[in-house]
Amino acid sequence: MKTCFHLFAFFVIAFGFTGGVTTAEEIEFNRDIRPILSDKCYFCHGPDSNTQEAGLRLDSHDGAVDVIESGELIDRVTSDDPDVLMPPPDSKLSLTGKDKAMLREWIDQGAQYKSHWSFESIPEAVALPMVGDPRWCRQTLDRFVFAKFSEAGFEPNRATAPLRWLRRAAFDLTGLPPSPSQIAIFEKAIANESTASESELDSLYNAAAQRMLDSPAFGEHMAVAWLDSARYADSYGYQSDKLNTQWPYRDWVVKAFNDNLPYNQFLTWQLAGDLLxxxxxxxxxxxxxxxxxxxxxxxxxxxxxxxxxxxxxxxHTFGTAVLGLTLECCRCHDHKYDPIPSRDYYSLSAFFNSIDESGVYDRTEKVPCPSMLLPTEAQSRNLDEAKRKLAEAEHAYQRELTESRKRWDAWKSDSPEDFEIPDLRIALGFDRGFDNSLKEIYHPSQSDRSWTEMPELVDVTDSPIARLDMQLAADKGESTQPRQALQLDGERGVTTKGIEPLDRWTPFTVVISMRETKRSPLRSLIAHHTRGTDCGYNGWDLTMVDGHIESRMYRVWPGNAIGVRTVDPIPVDVWHQVSATYDGSSKAEGLKIFVGGKLLETTILRDELKKSCNVKVDHGGEFVIGQRFRSRGFAGGLIDDVRLYTRELTVPELQSLATGTSGERTQEYYWSAIDKPTRSALDALTSARKELVMAEEAMNEIPIMRETYQPRAAHLLARGQYDAPKNDETRVERNTPSGISFPFPAGAPRDRRGLAQWVTDPQHPLTARVAVNRLWGNFFSSPLVRTPENFGLQGELPTHPALLDWLARDFIDGGWNVKRFCKNVVLSATYRQDSAATEEQLKLDPTNRLLARGPAHRLAAEQIRDLALSASGLLNSEIGGPPVSPYQPGEDLWKESNSMSPPYKQSVGISLYRRSLYSVWKRTSPLPNMSAFDTTSREVCTVKRSRTNTPLQALVLLNDVQFVEAARVMAQGLMSIQDDDGRINEAFLRLTGRRCDHQETEILRTLFADELEYYSEHKQDAQNFVTFGDEKVDPGTDVASLAAFTTVCQTILNLDATIWKR
Known part of the structure; x- marks a missing residue:
């Protein structure tokens, strides 16, 4: 009878319902009714206005009042007529008898609606429940747990053994096992447990917990779960899955946890750190x-x-990681269950829509923009020195300009009649005989290009050069033939080779005679100067956009670039001589555009440039006219006469080129073209600029957030399509979801900074609840809300609602202090319970929803690998830095899974033995020995890993080189212990955190004897076995004994006592 009562009480307390419904029991909408309606009705009668059948909405009182008061709701759900029954039979959904009884009783009690529990404000104060035995409670949170399981008829478990608690807390706080020395210190401290006072014992536990919290390993362990939610990886994903350099973010997360950065700041910095x-x-x-x-x-x-x-x-990541909501479906339609319409989704997306990015990246090693440089201290010193030298060179150049005024006066009076324009690098004319000269510099951009794919040549008589030719011929009384020009089709162009690309430190001028015949609002490539054709998106280019000319120098467009665009479009279908000059300053004001020798007014497109603008690719030419790989060429355009000068030409020189007459010998012309001391000073300035760029080039770089120059308009995109029609009706403004019922802060900026203020407001209903729920799940087998990714209507109800609210409020009031939260948990009586379950507990509460026993579950993949490394003594505790490449099975899984992938290069030396946090994380090819233990690919935000138990896991522990080597190294380190039992006991202690009992010792001793007998007779097998891995066997070691004891260590490593936290 007692068991029956316990079973009844458990379901009432843990799940919030009874087997039947009586009028004596008050129906609670969120607990009893909303789950029924959400699961069985909302798909057709929920918040999605586009799919509401019969205009009926059951997620609100106003929408449902008519069918409730008329009795139609009950009539429909209880009907025997399949044409009337709801849900209809073809929906494959049905209500149980209990569901129907619950709905009927709810209506009888007045059919009260309530807002969803997680959208309600967190109470300012949560009443503490009365408990029968307050002495059991070590922390305030224990009162909520004790009250819950007591109400269900359970008693708390006994306290777990001190060493078991130490191991449990060590893994939960540091991700590592306690070392033998730590175990010895703790054992010694609690040796007098029987005579110590309760406060003295609490002090010992408190001190042990604090040491773990102060350990750098704390941040490394806590970072793992957050990096899952942040979808951190060391590669870009998708089909090519190239490696990236995003590890500084991982190191920042580790540092943030170790520094105990308050969680509200932790979120604010990540959402809007650049806007602070x-x-x-x-x-x-x-x-x-x-x-x-x-x-x-x-x-x-x-x-x-x-x-x-x-x-x-x-x-989606913000929704899942921060709000605990599933927003993905809102991209195409109103949420089927939660009160989040699609328009609200796009209003939220507007906060993330104005980033100065391109959307894709190319095949070079460039970092997508916007980005920031992360110099080391030494690199910062080098950069400062380069800046100092640049300042000196700029000063010297200006000084030489002043001195040159004296020389100019003398030169002007004695200068020759000829007007020279020096520093011509190339000149391409497309007149007859062009084929011969072109073959000396032409280079196909693809290996299968043939000469028949050359652009066509057409006769022209009205280009600037053609007109000059005819004028000169007429002056001499000679006849002349029409010139020829390139007729471009947008696909084919002229690609040259042997012309060293110009970088951001080098002044230059490009002069092109061109004619646009088809105006296009899309950017069309006229010419670009780079190291290859893969996108051509580094170097310099000249483009046309709806008649406006653009001159750009960049490493990555748009965020790492300088660029200008002419204010007015040039006339279409008219020949123009366009000149683009650059002064080498790395500033947008150094880019100028001339037409016919006249300077055009321009607007600045971008004005920030870092590192070199010439990142080499493996194919393609350096100077290209009329086309670019993966880009739109100058379709229909005509090109005649192209010149490249390795100097910023002066206005007189550009006018001379445009008119064919001798230019004015101005002082500016003299400085630039003639005066050797000034030109030498400019060369020195150019060298100093190059040195600065090279100092930047060595620095690590990572993509970050930065707003565009002008906010980008955001629209509701039908079905989520990027090219959906956009108009005033689809336009949305930055805002937060109205269904959460928490308004945007008054006076806050409508940007990501304001969004961060909104989400970290102490009154926000979701943020703190979601955070403490996830943190709680790190310590116990499951969080209080067992769907941490979904606090919406389809998510589970919290097992302990009052406890969740108290934890959230205490978290906020305690300064969003993560370490304080963790310490309170590991010191609580709830956490310190033994995890052993009675038969009755397993029957009534198999998943420990009531927390009437301590946590027990398999360790995470990182913890298992790090445990093996730590116990063996191999673990390299270095913190931070680029990812390392540990052992990988097979020849090269990266190449086998992706032919575009770089080869896998295994690390060497102690880098092989760093914590798993630092192992390279390739999205399309994660490390197999980690995947076997349920790591994620981190392609998308993941806040809850699966926890499986498969034979493959045992095979990994027995055969993977990392674990075989760890077992052998541990065995080798223990060979100095002469006593077999002592050696076995020490291995057992290192791996399980406790000493083995008599039976376990007997079994392992027998195993060692059997293995020793085998390997003594099979020395070659022993030799092969102990040479797994890179770590060398100590000379003079008895390989038979070592192999035998390695097997013992492998066996212990495979035990449930090792890979489970109990």
Whole structure:
């Protein structure tokens, strides 16, 4: 009878319902009714206005009142007529008898609606429950747990053994096992447990917990779960899955946890660190959270399509990681269950929509923009020195300009009649005989290009050069033939070789005679100067956009670039001599555009440039006219006469080129073209600029958030399509979801900074609840809300609602202090319970929803690998830095899974043995020995890993080189212990955190004897076995004994007692 009562009480307390419904029991809408309606009705009668059948909405009182008061709701759900029954039979959904009884009783009690529990404000104060035995409670949170399981008829478990608690807490706080020395210290401290007072014992536990919290390993362990949610990886994903350099963000997360950065600041820095007043390096770096998503570089990828994909990823990640909501479906339609319409989704996306990015990346090693440089201390010193030298060179150049005025007067009076324009690098004329000269410099951009794919040549008589030729011929009384020009089709162009690309430190001038015959609003490539044709998106280019000429110098467009555009379009279908000059200053004001020798007014497009603008690719030419790989060429355009000068030409020189007459010998012309001391000073200035760029080039770089120069308009995109029609009706403004019922802060800026203020407001109903729920799940087998990714209507109810609210309020009031939260948990009586379950507990509460016993579950993949390394003594505790490449099975899984992937290069030396946090994380090819233990690919935000138990896991522990080597090294380190039992006991202690009992010792001793007998007779097998891995066997070691004891260590490593936390 007692068991029956316990069973009844358990379901009432843990799940919030009874087997039947009586009028004595009050129906609670969120607990009893909403789950029924959400699961069975909302798909057709929920918040999605586009799919509401019969205009009926059951997620609100106003929408449902008519069918409730008329009795139609009950009539429909209880009908025997399949044409009347709801849900209809073809929906494959049905209500149980209990569901129907619950709905009927709810209506009888007045059919009260309530807002969803997680959208209600967190109470300012949560009443503490009365408990029967307050002495059991060590922390305030224990009162809620005790009250819950007591109400269900359970008693708390006994306290777990001190060493078991130590191991449990060590893994939960540091991800590592306690070392033998730590165990010895703790054992010694609690040796007098029987005579110590309760407060003395609490002090010992408190001190042990504090040591773990102060350990750098704390941040490394806590970072793992957050990096899952941040979808951090060391590669870009998708089909090519190239490696990236995003590891500084991972190191920042580790540092943030170790520094105990308050969680509200932790979120604020990641969401809007770049928008804070005078942001620090760390605050800007933290915004990489919104840039470490997957990136595509597929051939033919549409930039805007993938930019929209990036924005959507940020919204989904923000929704899941921070709000605990599923927003993905809102991209195409109103949420089927939660009160979040599609328009609200795009209003939220508008906060992430104005980033100065392109949407894709190319096949070079460039970092997608916007980005920041992360110099080391030595690199910072080098950069400072380069800046000092540059300042000196600029001063010397200006001084030489002043001195040259004296020389100019003398030169002007004695200068020759000829007007020279020196520093011509190339001159391409497309007149007859062009084929012969072209073959000396022409270079196909693809290996299969043939000469028949050359652009066509057409006769022209009205180009600037043609007119000059005819004028000169007429002056001499001679006849002349029409010149020829390139007729471009947008696909084929002229690609040259042997012309060293110009970088951002070198002044230059490009002069092109051109004629636009087809005006296009799309950017059309006239010419570009780079190291190859893969996108050509580094170096310099000259483009046309709706008649406006653009001159740009960049490493990555748009965020790492300088560029200008003419204010007015040039006339179409008219020949123009266009000249683009650059002064080598790395500033947008150094770019100028002339037409016919006259300077045109321009606007600045971008004005920030870092590192070199010439990143080499493996194919293509350096100077290209009329076409670019994966870009739009100058379709229909005509090109005649192209010249490149390695100097910023002066206005007189440009006018001379345009008119064919001798230019005015101005002082500016003299400085630039003639005066050797001034030109030498300019050369020195150019060298100093190059030195500065080379100092930047060595620095690590990471993508971060930075707003565009002008906010980008955001629209509701029908079905989530990037190219959906956009108009005033689809336009949305930045705002937060109205269904959460928490308004945007008054006076807050409508940007990501304001969004961060909104989400970290102490009154926000979701943020703190979601955070403490996830943190709680790190310590116990499951969080209080067992759907941590979904606090919406389809998510589970919290097992302990009052406890969740108290934890959230205490978290906020305690300063969003993560370490304080963790310490309170590990010191609580709830956590310190033994995890052993009675038969009755397993029957009534198999998943420990009531927390009437301690946590027990398999360790995570990182913890298992790090445990093996730590116990063996191999673990390299170095913190931070680039990812390392540990052992990988097979020849090269990266190449086998992706032919575009770089080869896998295994690390050497102690780098092989770093913590798993630092192992390279390739999205399309994660490390197999980690995947076997349920790591994620981190392609998308993941806040809850699976926890499986498969034979493959045992095979990994027995055969993977990392674990075989760890077992052998541990065995080798223990060979100095002569006593077999002592050696076995020490191995057992290192791996399980406790000493083995008599039976376990007997079994392992027998195993060792059997294995020793075998390997003594099979020395070659022993030799092969102990040479697994890179760590060498100590000379003179008895390989038979070593192999036998390695097997013992492998066996212990495979035990449930080792790979489970209990």
């Amino acid at each position: 007043d005078e942001p620090t390096r760390d605050q800007r770096l933290a915004t990489a959270f919104n840039r470490i998503h997957r990136l595509n570089n597929e051939g033919g990828a549409v930039y805007e399509e993938w930019r929209i994909e990036n924005v959507a990823d940020r919204v």
